[in-house]
Structures are given as C-alpha cells and as structure tokens.
Amino acid sequence: MKAVIVRQFGGPDQLRLTEAVEPVPRPGQVQVAVHAAGVNPVDAGNRADGSWAGLSAPCILGYDIGGVITRTSPEVAGLAPGDRVMAMTHFPDGAGGYAELAVTDASLAARISPAVRSPARRPSCWPREPPRWCCPGWPCPPAPGHWY
Numbered sequence: 014m015k016a017v018i019v020r021q022f023g024g025p026d027q028l029r030l031t032e033a034v035e036p037v038p039r040p041g042q043v044q045v046a047v048h049a050a051g052v053n054p055v056d057a058g059n060r061a062d063g064s065w066a067g068l069s070a071p072c073i074l075g076y077d078i079g080g081v082i083t084r085t086s087p088e089v090a091g092l093a094p095g096d097r098v099m100a101m102t103h104f105p106d107g108a109g110g111y112a113e114l115a116v117t118d119a120s121l122a123a124r125i126s127p128a129v130r131s132p133a134r135r136p137s138c139w140p141r142e143p144p145r146w147c148c149p150g151w152p153c154p155p156a157p158g159h160w161y
Contacts, residue, residue, distance in 0.1 A: 016112035020071045022062045028111075033073065036108050036116035037084075043092055043119050044084040045100060050110040051077030067105040075110030076101055078117075079125070089119045097125040 016033035038044045056074050059066055063074075082096045092098065100122035102109045108116060 014113040016073050018071050018073055019060055019063070022060065022064075022070055025060070027060060033112060035114055036112075038086045038089075038116050040086050040088050041119055042086050042116050043082050043089060043098075043100075043122055044114055044116050045078060045080040045098060045122070046083050047078050047080045047110055047113060047115050049079040050075045053077070073109045073112050073115075075112070075115070078102060078110035078115055080115075082122070083114065085119070092119055092122060092124065098122040099125055 014033055014035050015030060017028050018031050018033060019027050020029060021027055036044060053076070055066075055076060059068055059074050063070070063072065077099075078101075079099045080097070082092055082094050082098055084094060085092060100115075100117045102115050102117045103121070
C-alpha cells in the first residue's frame with residue numbers, strides 16, 4: 014500500500030510517498046480504505062516534532078479519516094465491510110491516516126449516513142483512487158499538486 018511517511022521530524026520536505034506494510038486489524042479494530050484524510054495544525058506540529066504526542070519516526074501521520082471499512086476483527090459488532098465511516102486513528106502507534114489503508118479501534122469509527130454524499134472527485138497526486146489530504150500550495154509527494 015502507499016503511504017506518506019515521516020522518516021524524521023522536520024519541515025514538509027520530510028513527507029515521503031512510499032510503500033508501507035498493510036495494517037491488519039487487531040481485536041476490536043477495523044481496517045478502512047481511506048478516501049479522505051484531514052490535515053490540521055496538530056498534523057503539522059507532529060510532522061515538525063511528534064515527541065509531545067509519543068510519536069517516533071518513521072511514522073504515518075493523520076488523525077481524521079473518512080472511507081470504507083474493508084476488514085474487521087471478529088469481535089467488532091455494528092460495523093461491517095462496505096460501511097462508509099468517519100474515524101479517528103490512534104496515530105501515536107505510528108499508523109495514521111495518510112495512507113491508502115488505516116486501522117483504528119471500532120469505537121473510534123462512526124457510520125456515515127447514506128444521506129451524506131461524498132465530495133466530487135478532484136484531481137490529485139495519487140496514481141489511482143487517492144486519499145484527499147493535501148492543501149493548495151503545499152508540496153504533494155512525489156510532485157506538486159492540489160490536495161483535497
């Protein structure tokens with residue numbers, strides 16, 4: 014799977030698009046195909062120095078995600094593969110939402126109502142169905158682009 018990994022803390026140039034190991038849900042967790050990931054000041058602070066949050070490099074940042082559940086552990090009730098969810102990752106584990114797949118506790122995921130429509134598709138820097146988590150004007154590994 015592709016992910017943006019911080020190899021060492023620092024500026025935006027430390028964000029690297031690379032291959033990463035697919036996260037596997039542990040008991041009580043779900044795996045989510047990430048369709049959107051939030052970028053906020055906490056993420057920028059963690060990129061600069063994640064030690065305050067218990068992070069150690071290398072790691073995958075990204076706390077807020079939206080997407081579709083692809084797998085659940087057997088103990089999970091109330092959520093199933095195919096459910097659209099919004100969720101918070103437990104990124105201090107080093108496996109945040111700036112990736113094609115993320116794992117989180119089922120208690121940190123909430124089903125998205127069918128009445129809520131997904132945003133219109135927009136171009137991005139990912140080769141296939143990408144997470145949308147870049148901001149205009151920020152570098153988009155591996156090439157400049159607009160992140161949504």
